[in-house]
Amino acid sequence: MLQRDVTREVNTVRPPEFSRSERMRVLVAAAVGSVVVGYAAVAAVLALVSATATYAEFSTSGVLSAAAPAWLAAHHVPLRFESGQLGVLPLLPTALLMLLISRTAAGTADRLGLYEPLQARGVVLSIAGSHAVVGGAIALIMGEGVVRATPAVAFFGCAAVSGLAATIGVANRCGLVEIVFDKLDPVALHGLRSGFMALFALVSVGALAVAAGLSASWSRTGELFAGAGPSFGVGLGVFLLCLGYLPNAIIAGFSYVVGAGFSLGGVEVSPVEFVGGQVPPVPLLAAMPENEFVWSPGVLVGGAVIGVFVGWTCRKVSDRPTSRVRAVLVAAITAGVGSLVLAATAGGRLAGGAFDPVTVPAGLLALLVALWVLVPGALVAWLAGSRRKVAVVDDGAEFVEPDFDEEAADPDVVFEDDELTDEFEQLEVVDSDEFEVDEDLEDDDYYDEDEYEEEPEDVEDEQVADADEDPADEEDLDAEFDEMLGMPSEEDLDGKPGR
Known part of the structure; x- marks a missing residue:
């Protein structure tokens, strides 16, 4: 659509390009920041419950260690106990974590001035990679304790949830949504x-x-x-x-x-x-x-x-x-x-x-x-x-x-902007009868229509007149043409039999 294209052109006015080191620093800050903030939020909730519970023992190390499996559960990674596996996990922490990652990815895209779909790869891969590495490391550290997690499941599960959230965050800013909509009729x-x-x-x-x-x-x-x-x-x-x-x-x-x-x-x-x-x-x-x-x-x-x-x-x-x-x-x-x-x-x-x-x-x-x-x-x-x-x-x-x-319709020709539509409706078709030629222009730039129409008739009359005045010219041309072809003339044929 025209309005969407105009908006995209306006949004392409971006800050100057960052250097490679500055760009890497911003991506690392976004990746590490999303992990740290998410882990801190889970630890804060556990600390609140532990502090208010009657028989619970509160300690900083205990809260931080208990936050590790809770952080995996927020990424919807199943946890294993001695009695079995806990696979039905609460969805509200997952939704809040995805919202945090999405906002972080959107802010990173705005800071770097990203506006093309391929530019979103760096943000998505950096955030998904950091969550995957941290999730796999936590699963390895937990080992064979009371609460366990499979390292491969933790690695790919954290990568999938964080990568999806980051993609949602940069989809609108980098034009991913418009690409999908443009492909559909x-x-x-x-x-x-x-x-x-x-x-x-x-x-x-x-x-x-x-x-x-x-x-x-x-x-x-x-x-x-x-x-x-x-x-x-x-x-x-x-x-x-x-x-x-x-x-x-x-x-x-x-x-x-x-x-x-x-x-x-x-x-x-x-x-x-x-x-x-x-x-x-x-x-x-x-x-x-x-x-x-x-x-x-x-x-x-x-x-x-x-x-x-x-x-x-x-x-x-x-x-x-x-x-x-x-x-x-x-x-x-x-x-x-x-x-x-x-x-x-x-x-x-x-x-x-x-x-x-x-x-x-x-x-x-x-x-x-x-x-x-x-x-x-x-x-x-x-x-x-x-x-x-x-x-x-x-x-x-x-x-x-x-x-x-x-x-067969082309959606790009649909006018959605009211101002552009008003300007289009104000256009008028110029009538050829009302079109006037500037008389101050030189006569050599234009031809006279009457003279142009009469010229072929004059030429034809002159040719007809020339043909009437010299009828012998046509006979001379015929004789020359016969001589070129090697044909006998009429004088030679007069004395031969059968003529």
């Missing part, structure tokens, strides 16, 4: 945005379901908080635990309202199937339904309504019904892939106990989300959209107005 771009909107709406419905469950069982939630311990420190620790796992609970609620459900050990909860049992005494789990209700399948209406809304937003994307359905299909795929990623990060192993594992079925959830968006959305987009206009010509035949071809 308007129909696919609209479908992509509708898919993210549908995913956000479905997750919001899951959050409402969790909030409704906590509200309905508020007394049970208070009993679980009181049973955790009488001291303020214990209550604070339980509250922080519930707060850290709140995104996991929201994703589980999202899976419930879609129809896939979730399981916690032998307990299975979904709108169409319920298997009860014992659950851990965590206040956040009080939002789970304790029994099967008749109205439980009614929560599936939320997914259908969101699918209808997606189809309604895609009804004007094109006059072709197939193009509108294609936009809904892109939205369904986008929402399905997003739900697959969320479900894969929300569950995991729970140390091999009675409540192991915590499962949010990622494949089933992605399939159901795609169907809830695709089926009602495609029907609404097909039926509610505009149609091609049919005109009747004089002989009674029907002429269908050609549709807009979105694939």
Whole structure:
């Protein structure tokens, strides 16, 4: 688009280039700073819990050593104990850590004046490399202690989380988002945005379901908080635990309202199937339904309504019904892939106990989300959209107005700036009759139109007159032409027989 190109040209005005040493110093500061700040934040939370707990022994070395596995858990690296593996990790620390890394990467890109996609490699690789090295080193130092981590998993896990966060931070500043959008046609771009909107709406419905469950069982939630311990420190620790796992609970609620459900050990909860049992005494789990209700399948209406809304937003994307359905299909795929990623990060192993594992079925959830968006959305987009206009010509035949071809359209010629549009509309077409020639110009620069039109007639009259005056010239030319070809003249042929 024109406005986007103008903005990109304005943003290319950057500070002078840094030297190699200065650039390296900035990248190292960003990489080390993101590691140190993240580690310090985890240690501060643990120090607060240890200081307020009644029977906990507070020491600086103990807090710093305990922060190492917590820092790995914030990078979503599974931890191993004697009893089993802890794979279901809280998502809120991971989200906060990714936000910190993203802001650090964005600030580094602004300081270095980066604006091209290839320039983002240095920032992303430096941050991801530093987190990977520190994560692998921590896993090696932990060794075979009480809490362990696999060095290879820690190395690549920390690199993946930090690299993704850094890429998100520099995506807009270095033009990565524009590259993706420029590769998509308007129909696919609209479908992509509708898919993210549908995913956000479905997750919001899951959050409402969790909030409704906590509200309905508020007394049970208070009993679980009181049973955790009488001291303020214990209550604070339980509250922080519930707060850290709140995104996991929201994703589980999202899976419930879609129809896939979730399981916690032998307990299975979904709108169409319920298997009860014992659950851990965590206040956040009080939002789970304790029994099967008749109205439980009614929560599936939320997914259908969101699918209808997606189809309604895609009804004007094109006059072709197939193009509108294609936009809904892109939205369904986008929402399905997003739900697959969320479900894969929300569950995991729970140390091999009675409540192991915590499962949010990622494949089933992605399939159901795609169907809830695709089926009602495609029907609404097909039926509610505009149609091609049919005109009747004089002989009674029907002429269908050609549709807009979105694939052949060039999005760069769309004027989005109001000022440029006003200037374009003010342009006037100059009429040739109103065009006046400056009389002060020299006559040699222009030809007289009358003389130019009469000149061929004069030349033709002169040629005709010359031909009438000398008819013998044509006979002389014929004789010379025959002599050149070696042909006998008419005088020689007069005396020969047969002439």
